[in-house]
Amino acid sequence: MPPSVRDAAATEPAPAAAALKRVQHGWYLNDWANAAFSATVLTVFLGPYLTDVANNAADVHGDVHPFGIPVRAGSFFPYTVSASVLASVVVMLLAGAVADRTGRHRALLGGFAYLGAAATVAMFFVSGDAYLLGGGLLVVANISYAVSAALANSFLPGLAAPAERDAVSSRGWAVGYAGGGLLLVLNLALFLGHDAIGLSSAMAVRICLASAGLWWAAFTTFPMRRLPSRPATAPVPQPVDEHAGGTLRELAGTLRGMRRFPLTLLFLAAFLCYNDGIQTVISQASLYGKEELHMGQTTLIAGVLLVQVVAIGGALLLGRIAQRYGAKKTILGSLVAWTVTLAFGYFMPADQPVWFYALAAAIGLVLGGSQALSRSLFSHLIPAGREAEYFSLYKISDRGTSWMGPLVFGLAFQVTGSYRVAIISLLIFFAIGFVVLLRVPVRRAIEAVGNEAPELL
Template sequence: MITDPPATAEVAPPPQLRRQQLGWYLNDWANAAFSATVLTVFLGPYLTDIAKSAADAHGDVHPFGLAVRAGSFYPYTVSASVLLSVAVMLVAGTVADRTGRHRRLLGCFAYLGAAATLGMFFLRGSHYLFGGGLLMLANICYATSAALANSFLPGLAGPDERDAVSSKGWAFGYAGGGLLLVVNLALFEGHAALGLSSGTAVRLCLASAGAWWALFTLAPMLRLPRRPADGAAARRPGSAVAGSAAEPTAADGSADPVRAEHAGGTLRELLGTLRGMRRYPLTLLFLAAFLCYNDGIQTVVSQASIFGSEELHMSQSTLVTAILVVQVVAIAGALSLGRLARRYGAKRTVLGSLVGWVVTLALGYLMPARQPIWFFALACMIGLVLGGSQALSRSIFSHLIPAGREAEYFSLYKISDRGTSWMGPLVFGLAYQLTGSYRSAIISLLVFFVIGFLMLLRVPIRRAIEAVGNPVPERL
């Protein structure tokens, strides 16, 4: 078990800060394997096939006595996992901010999620409920660990550096996820030569994401700084957060008895945080806009493989290659949009990316089946807007959080981030349930981008930053 390092100097020199930033980037590198390999590529079609093998004559499965179309089981499971993760993330964020154990909690959730992902190797036959349970556990842990990691951003970059640092984190994530996809593509394409069935190859790919996640999580566990509890130090480079903070103690040096009341105190503080958010209506308006348009983004990401396989009749190798194209192009997209934000401001850049998403969905709806070249072109369009819109949204939100509440607020933010949306998959699943067409399901997601665009347009970012008492960057 990795323990916290001993206390160091209050001020972290630039080399130490760069080391901490690299550890933070590598957390995205580690967990992006779950997002790319499991959520985006392999698990959707595989779990759908397992559900279909368990379906009745009408094509329905009956989890807990409910009639559900086999084709809707995967998006419904993603949606259910997010509803459960809401409570888990909020409590974990409150505990982290109260105790300063952000890194330790991050590690616990990351390794539990990695273990659940490794368990997908045993998913076969018609055991769709077993697969759904593993997906829910892994997705909850993924969301919670990522929310805790996001809370380190204000302490790792100043106001004018945050767009660039956040964009680099996303670039690392897409590079890590893409590298593992290359390996998995080679494994899947060569499964016959290796004497493996296609199902066994898919299960090995799923398990590899868990192993990758577990291995590279060691880097953030060793490099991320110790966070102070209860906002005891400012979240800025060069403050105590960039070095370390001791556990809070009472005046006589003994453990503070107030801190010992974790259970009741955490619940009270969580309720207080939720009530206190009403004091920051502009932060809430941005969060509502993000939750809306990012639900659309994440549903496209998590359901793209089903759309490609079931509606466009693409082969598994074509799907994996297309997602690999997304990963590679998204690296350039995240860094390019980060540079555009430096010139035009993060808000304008995100608004432009949402227009790009609307165009992309419209083209996806009109795309002909069995035409891989057009599917790859669509993948390039998604990659260009995917990383930048998410990275810049994260950096904008980091300015809108009152000091000392980063983990709690980023828990709310993470509810809809990177494959953990629930409204989008629910609408997608309902659209398919009612029409039997994945084209209707994909075009139904336009509403999230249009409403999110209009809501973000109304957010005065400078006023929102000033309202929470944070320094305002030069360009917004």
């Protein structure tokens, strides 16, 4: 299969078109596979559970001491998410450089996906006061998730013509939310029935965490079989030390070369801002619901399941809106909706599950579409042959891997002791992201990297 089909999808004969559909379906199933980690682990179970484990290890002042550093037990999870992302920055950039240099996008995608799945399965063994084990596994799994997702995103420019990319990206997100939602249904059934089958709630949570790793590993086999190999952008040096040095020089060259595309960098800066806000809402929602709104574990799971279900339709709906008004305008509208939703969450009364479900539905409506359209819009702003490296930079702040947002969230709670203050502090990310994105001349940015711009942006 040719490395890129950006302009050929509409003119290919039927067999080639059918082969392209098969590759697209394989790519969709990668979202189906790794959405289990995002939904079950990051969004629902691990935050509250790891916080309980940290509380078990806390001293009389409510602090734990990882590596001798005093940290409030309630801030351990968001701080660990931040640490995992800071570590993933280097790993993602190096992996992207290696992938583009060698053409081993698919092999690296699979390697990191299976490593992340193994770390997620190992979360079954986190119990008692073993908060450091849980934190370490989260770091490994979150890094692996980020790298594998970035490498998967790098296939997008070769999966559809420019005018079709928003729709393909939106379908991928919809399939991902369907997969994450299905596993959540199964985990909800297990958690609700844990007493009937003789399990403690903690054991049920541990099984749910491990199930996400098994799901991730099992369904990753499909994109591994269907995604095509891609050509390298440069010959691969033979000696190992020369290869490593060549990769680092290639990475440094990529970072220097990005200065030639300031409009791409401007879009990336906007995305890093508003997506930090999105990702922090996702990763800290269960913690906020439990500690501030006094929601039980069953309500939290049902709320996140509602997000998954509504997000399927939301991703497809915003994809259709983008076909009429353009991706940029649709994303800007979604950021306004995010701001309203966050304010609603701040003022929402505690101990009222119906309002929590309303908040979940509002999040789901804009969640999938804002992320899917951001991914497809960024795919137009990448020079050909550098997809993995650029999407590694993009992925730094993608689903569940932001670091500035959790850091601000954790600091706000550390200083004030209020999760409401922590959640409303995230408004700054949406406001800055909106203003910066508004200033990006998207068509000129696409033409600057040498790509064909779709008619409607």
